[in-house]
Amino acid sequence: MIWFDKCNPFPALFYFISVTVLAALFNNPYHTAVTLAASIVMFVFMRGRARVALSFSVVFVLTFIVNPLVSKKGATPLIFIGNDPITLESIIYGLNSAAMILSVMFLFFTFTRLLDSEKLLYLLSPFSASAAMTVSAVLRFAPLYLRQARLISAQQKVIGAEGGRSIPERLRSGVRVFSALSTWALENGIIAADSMACRGYGTGKRTFFSFFGFRPSDLVFLLLSAALTAGAAVPAAFSRLSFMYYPVIVLPETGTAFAVSAASYTLLVFLPLIFEITDRIKWKYLQSKI
Amino acid sequence: MRVIENEKTRKALRIGVPIVLTASAMLCALFATDGRKYVVITVIVALLTLLLFAAGFDRRRIGSRRLILGAVFTALSVTGRFIPLLKPMSAMIIIAGLYAGPETGFLVGSTSALISNFWFGNGPWTPMQMVALGLTGFFAGVFSPLLEKSRAALIAYGALSGIFYSMFMDIWTVTSSVGTLDLHEYLTALYYALFFMISYAVSNALYLFLLAPPFGRKLRRIKDKYGL
Numbered sequence: 001m002i003w004f005d006k007c008n009p010f011p012a013l014f015y016f017i018s019v020t021v022l023a024a025l026f027n028n029p030y031h032t033a034v035t036l037a038a039s040i041v042m043f044v045f046m047r048g049r050a051r052v053a054l055s056f057s058v059v060f061v062l063t064f065i066v067n068p069l070v071s072k073k074g075a076t077p078l079i080f081i082g083n084d085p086i087t088l089e090s091i092i093y094g095l096n097s098a099a100m101i102l103s104v105m106f107l108f109f110t111f112t113r114l115l116d117s118e119k120l121l122y123l124l125s126p127f128s129a130s131a132a133m134t135v136s137a138v139l140r141f142a143p144l145y146l147r148q149a150r151l152i153s154a155q156q157k158v159i160g161a162e163g164g165r166s167i168p169e170r171l172r173s174g175v176r177v178f179s180a181l182s183t184w185a186l187e188n189g190i191i192a193a194d195s196m197a198c199r200g201y202g203t204g205k206r207t208f209f210s211f212f213g214f215r216p217s218d219l220v221f222l223l224l225s226a227a228l229t230a231g232a233a234v235p236a237a238f239s240r241l242s243f244m245y246y247p248v249i250v251l252p253e254t255g256t257a258f259a260v261s262a263a264s265y266t267l268l269v270f271l272p273l274i275f276e277i278t279d280r281i282k283w284k285y286l287q288s289k290i
Numbered sequence: 291m292r293v294i295e296n297e298k299t300r301k302a303l304r305i306g307v308p309i310v311l312t313a314s315a316m317l318c319a320l321f322a323t324d325g326r327k328y329v330v331i332t333v334i335v336a337l338l339t340l341l342l343f344a345a346g347f348d349r350r351r352i353g354s355r356r357l358i359l360g361a362v363f364t365a366l367s368v369t370g371r372f373i374p375l376l377k378p379m380s381a382m383i384i385i386a387g388l389y390a391g392p393e394t395g396f397l398v399g400s401t402s403a404l405i406s407n408f409w410f411g412n413g414p415w416t417p418m419q420m421v422a423l424g425l426t427g428f429f430a431g432v433f434s435p436l437l438e439k440s441r442a443a444l445i446a447y448g449a450l451s452g453i454f455y456s457m458f459m460d461i462w463t464v465t466s467s468v469g470t471l472d473l474h475e476y477l478t479a480l481y482y483a484l485f486f487m488i489s490y491a492v493s494n495a496l497y498l499f500l501l502a503p504p505f506g507r508k509l510r511r512i513k514d515k516y517g518l
Contacts, residue, residue, distance in 0.1 A: 020414060024329050055411075066467040070478045097467055101413075108413045128344035134361045134397060138405050141365030149369060174373060175500050182366055183508050189362035190516050193355040201354050 001045050001114065003279040004272045008212050009119040011222040016111050018229040019269055020104055026236070028243030028252065031265055032099045038269040039106035045276065046113050048106075056109075060102040067094030075247040093245040122210045129206055137192075145185060152184075153177050217275065225271055231264030329414070329465045336417035343396060343424070360386070360394045360401075367402040371410065379406070380455065380490065381497035383423055384448055385505050387430030388437055395427025415462050422458040426451045441502070448498040452490030456483060 004012065023035045043053065067090055074087030115123075117139040124132035153173075156162045162173050235257035244250035252258060267274075367382035383402060387395020400420035407416050430437065430447065437444045457480065464479045480487070 024414075063467045066463060066479065066482070069482070070464065070467070070475045072474070094467060101466055105411070105413055108411075112408060112412045124344075130357060131344045131397065131401070133357060134364065134401055135405065137358060137361035138364045138368065138401060141361060142368045142405060145365050145369040146372065171376070175497075178366075178370065178373075178378065179501070179504055181369070182505065185362050185366055186359075186508060186512050187515075189358045190355060190512060193353075193358035194516075196354045196358070 001042065001110065001272070001276055003217075003276045004110075005114055006215075007221065007272075008214050008218040009115070009123050011218050011225065012111070012114065013123060014222060015225045015268075015272065016107060018225060019107065022229065022232055022265060022268070023100055023104065025233075026243075026265070027096065027100060029096055030262060032096055032103065034266050034269050035107070036099055036103040038273065039103045039110070041273060042110045043106045045273070046110050048109055048113075052109065056102055056105045059105065060098050063101050064094045064098035067091075067097065073246040089245050089247070089249060092249065096243075096245075118211060122212055125208060141185070141189075145181060148184060149177055149181050152180050221271065221275060225268060228264045228268035228271065232261050232268060235261040332461065332465050333414050333417055336421045339421050340400060340417060340424070343400070356390070356394070359390060360397050363390065363394070363398045364402045364405065367398065368406045371402075371406045376489070376493035376496060378493070378497040378501065380423065380426055380451060380494050381448060381501055383427040384430040384444075384451065384494070384498060385502055387427035388434050388444070388502070389506070389509050390431070391434075392428045392431030395429075395431040396424040397427075399423035399425070399427035415459070415466070418459060418462045422455050425458075426455060438506075441499075444502055445495045445498050448494035449491040452492075452494040453487055456480075456487035456490050 019035065023031055068086045069081075071090045071093070072084060072087075074085075074089030074093075076088040077085035078088055078091070079086050117136055120139070121132050121136045124135060153162070156173065156177060161176070164170075238257060243252055363382060363386035367379045367386070370378035370382050379402065383395065383399040386398040390398075400423060403419040403423045404412075404416060407413075407419070429451070433443075433447065437447055460476065460479045460483055463483065464475055
């Protein structure tokens with residue numbers, strides 16, 4: 001997803017929020033299927049590992065199971081567990097919402113992959129400069145501390161302080177490593193803070209530096225996704241487009257309103273892919289001309 | 291620059307606003323007339339709480355030392371989440387709230403939820419986790435006079451906050467899977483999640499028992515050495 005990676009973070013954030021909110025609001029099998037398809041294609045484009053997809057499917061199964069077990073709504077009982085009915089409607093509802101969560105997980109995978117620390121800082125700084133500073137410091141400290149923890153643990157082993165294999169012993173040595181790590185981390189942090197203060201952090205007026213411009217195509221993307229969000233949401237306000245699950249399944253009204261809403265939503269979900277593929281085709285064409 | 295000068299009003303606002311917002315999130319989810327939009331309401335109100343906090347946090351000028359100390363606590367609790375089985379994450383957040391005050395507690399809790407999820411999986415549940423862990427740190431700061439005095443109270447607070455975290459996140463479990471939230475469904479979900487609730491409570495209590503006194507000593511040492 002080269003185009004999407006280069007995109008200004010604000011349009012990207014807007015896109016992810018509006019797709020997630022719309023998918024949750026509509027909550028009907030058509031929208032879920034479209035979102036799932038697009039999010040899986042993006043997952044493949046981002047070179048997501050099969051192991052990650054497998055861990056997502058575990059969450060999918062768990063979310064799916066919770067609904068029929070917990071919810072007693074629905075008119076068609078299939079089996080009884082004790083006195084509690086497992087209804088057809090709750091199974092279908094559970095399947096749909098689990099698929100919705102699954103597609104949102106795929107979408108967030110793409111988003112998290114795209115959102116490196118630089119972009120996170122850029123997104124946060126308008127809201128709170130201190131929170132943005134904290135986040136960027138933590139993003140540097142966390143991997144550093146993990147490495148330091150491994151070092152401390154190796155040194156403990158060398159001096160023979162690493163205990164046996166039983167659970168209390170392992171817990172004790174884990175706590176010892178963590179305690180040594182935190183002493184080191186606190187001192188290291190104070191030194192870093194003093195060094196920041198020496199270089200004038202927080203003295204003058206705050207200025208921002210960022211790598212991200214606002215390209216014309218970012219603006220087009222933002223406007224298109226806003227228009228398509230409106231196109232998907234506005235018809236839904238005027239007619240009943242949502243899917244009724246309880247007590248019996250009722251399909252939404254089909255007609256112009258549904259067609260407009262569904263078409264806009266489909267376009268919206270596939271929008272970054274359309275931009276990406278257009279960009280790739282353009283690149284190929286330009287290359288072949290040279 | 292301070293917007294509200296009166297110290298008492300500021301304190302009341304600081305404590306009151308998150309409580310009011312969280313309560314309104316619950317009420318919206320419970321009493322919204324239209325049956326199925328709880329997921330969106332819960333996530334939006336959670337996000338609102340976080341944004342409001344971030345905006346309020348910036349009104350005060352905090353020194354680089356306090357800022358970095360918050361970051362160090364956050365990074366330590368993120369690191370703690372990598373320990374399998376019994377995780378000292380919430381215990382670290384409680385310790386941060388205890389020694390650095392409610393605001394830092396909230397910041398450490400919410401930021402560590404956000405950042406550790408970069409490794410453990412971000413999703414629409416992230417704002418909920420951020421609010422839950424943020425409140426864990428916040429109330430540790432609010433009750434710090436009591437908790438610092440009595441070790442038993444601290445351990446009890448740890449266990450209770452583990453139970454609170456589990457119950458808070460089960461609201462998400464039910465709304466995301468079932469779509470609505472009524473008492474019976476919620477209780478059933480709590481029953482199925484009992485194992486997690488117990489493991490949170492136990493690991494919080496255990497780590498607070500083990501870590502809180504040494505951390506107090508470490509912080510005192512830092513105070514002596516660098517004159518904080």
